[in-house]
Amino acid sequence: MAIERFAFxxxxxFGAGARKLVGEHLxxxxxxxxxxxxxxxxxxxxxxxxxxxxxxxxxxGVYSEIFGNPVRKQVMDGAAAYKGHRADAVIGLGGGAALxxxxxxxxxxNHPGDILEYAWDHPQVRPMDRAVPYFVALPTTAxxxxxxxxxxxxxxxxxxxxxxxFSPLLLAKxxxxxxxxxxxxxxxxTAATGMDALTHNIESYLSPAYHPLCDGIALEGVRIAAxxxxxxxxxxxxxxxxxxxxxxxxxxxxAFQKDLGAVHxxxxxxxxxxxxxxxxxxxxxxxxxxxxxxxxxxxxxxxLAHVAGVKSGDTGSADAxxxxxxxxxxGLKASLGIPAKLSDYRAPRPxxxxxxxxxxxxxxxxxxxQTNPRKCTAADFEALFVAAL
Numbered sequence: 001m002a003i004e005r006f007a008f009x010x011x012x013x014f015g016a017g018a019r020k021l022v023g024e025h026l027x028x029x030x031x032x033x034x035x036x037x038x039x040x041x042x043x044x045x046x047x048x049x050x051x052x053x054x055x056x057x058x059x060x061g062v063y064s065e066i067f068g069n070p071v072r073k074q075v076m077d078g079a080a081a082y083k084g085h086r087a088d089a090v091i092g093l094g095g096g097a098a099l100x101x102x103x104x105x106x107x108x109x110n111h112p113g114d115i116l117e118y119a120w121d122h123p124q125v126r127p128m129d130r131a132v133p134y135f136v137a138l139p140t141t142a143x144x145x146x147x148x149x150x151x152x153x154x155x156x157x158x159x160x161x162x163x164x165x166f167s168p169l170l171l172a173k174x175x176x177x178x179x180x181x182x183x184x185x186x187x188x189x190t191a192a193t194g195m196d197a198l199t200h201n202i203e204s205y206l207s208p209a210y211h212p213l214c215d216g217i218a219l220e221g222v223r224i225a226a227x228x229x230x231x232x233x234x235x236x237x238x239x240x241x242x243x244x245x246x247x248x249x250x251x252x253x254x255a256f257q258k259d260l261g262a263v264h265x266x267x268x269x270x271x272x273x274x275x276x277x278x279x280x281x282x283x284x285x286x287x288x289x290x291x292x293x294x295x296x297x298x299x300x301x302x303x304l305a306h307v308a309g310v311k312s313g314d315t316g317s318a319d320a321x322x323x324x325x326x327x328x329x330x331g332l333k334a335s336l337g338i339p340a341k342l343s344d345y346r347a348p349r350p351x352x353x354x355x356x357x358x359x360x361x362x363x364x365x366x367x368x369x370q371t372n373p374r375k376c377t378a379a380d381f382e383a384l385f386v387a388a389l
Contacts, residue, residue: 012250015179015243018178019180030088031088033059036052042098051093061081066098073157082105082133083109092138095141100154101154102137111128112126138177142193144253145250151165151167162271175250191338195280195336201252205303207373214256227244266381267285283339287326288388289384301322305325311324342385356382364381
């Protein structure tokens with residue numbers, strides 16, 4: 001598999017073995033003491049030791065205290081590790097959580113205060129007016145596409161409310177998208193992260209905002225994921241399927257600069273209240289929200305049926321094709337082992353009826369549903385959560 005190189009706008013090195021180019025690239029940039037930011041899971045794998053060897057003569061520090069949904073303490077401890085190592089660059093290696101924390105660590109390397117003071121909705125938001133260290137990203141999952149994003153989602157340690165830190169300064173200088181790094185992912189993680197990528201593409205396309213460039217990317221991202229995700233889950237060593245999902249993930253992240261929708265508002269609430277994995281939360285909620293969206297997005301849902309290759313997606317009325325697409329999503333979930341309902345999910349704890357008031361409060365306050373194709377009120381969110389439960 002050849003390594004392709006393109007920019008959109010980040011320079012992306014895409015293909016099997018791309019990770020082996022990182023050391024030479026950083027050396028050419030004058031980097032000598034990078035901090036590698038990763039999660040606890042990767043830190044325990046031979047993958048990390050192998051990658052450190054491939055970085056050559058660089059004096060690499062490692063910060064690997066990332067787990068679950070990323071929180072403030074992980075960022076601030078990582079920033080302290082950056083300064084303690086006297087680092088001059090950041091390498092992010094991991095899934096969405098590790099890459100989000102890596103971006104935030106790079107920001108806090110030279111900026112004062114607390115990371116949450118840089119969230120876009122902080123009442124006294126701090127300016128990002130200092131240099132950010134050189135940052136490169138290597139994704140090990142195909143889900144959030146954080147490697148090509150300009151935002152970092154960090155939660156408060158105590159309330160678990162997600163906050164978004166957003167700036168073009170957070171864009172990686174280079175991305176090394178190597179599908180070989182995703183080969184050993186468990187099927188459950190492949191499914192959950194893959195549903196995240198698919199949701200990004202679907203919700204971006206359905207957003208009523210005007211951005212034809214993103215529409216085209218999102219439709220192609222759905223087309224790729226619809227064919228590759230079942231293969232990647234069924235055979236974790238299908239390199240072509242893994243590469244396709246890595247591409248679909250990046251496409252979803254690029255497309256959602258057009259904005260997202262109510263699936264994400266629901267998922268953010270579920271991650272806050274019940275600590276659900278973000279991709280899994282999206283996967284559980286997506287067909288429930290699409291049924292809600294049907295009256296306002298029939299034509300676009302019908303087009304999604306076409307690009308996803310849904311049987312009967314090219315026949316019948318737009319309404320019939322749109323309903324076929326939603327039915328396809330439900331069937332896809334079942335085939336991937338994604339719970340059909342919230343009550344089917346058990347760890348770390350089940351979602352129960354008593355959670356709905358808090359879930360509705362958080363989802364309603366979340367910004368993502370403001371670009372949902374159908375207006376979503378608190379009463380609508382309550383109905384969605386009840387239906388999904």
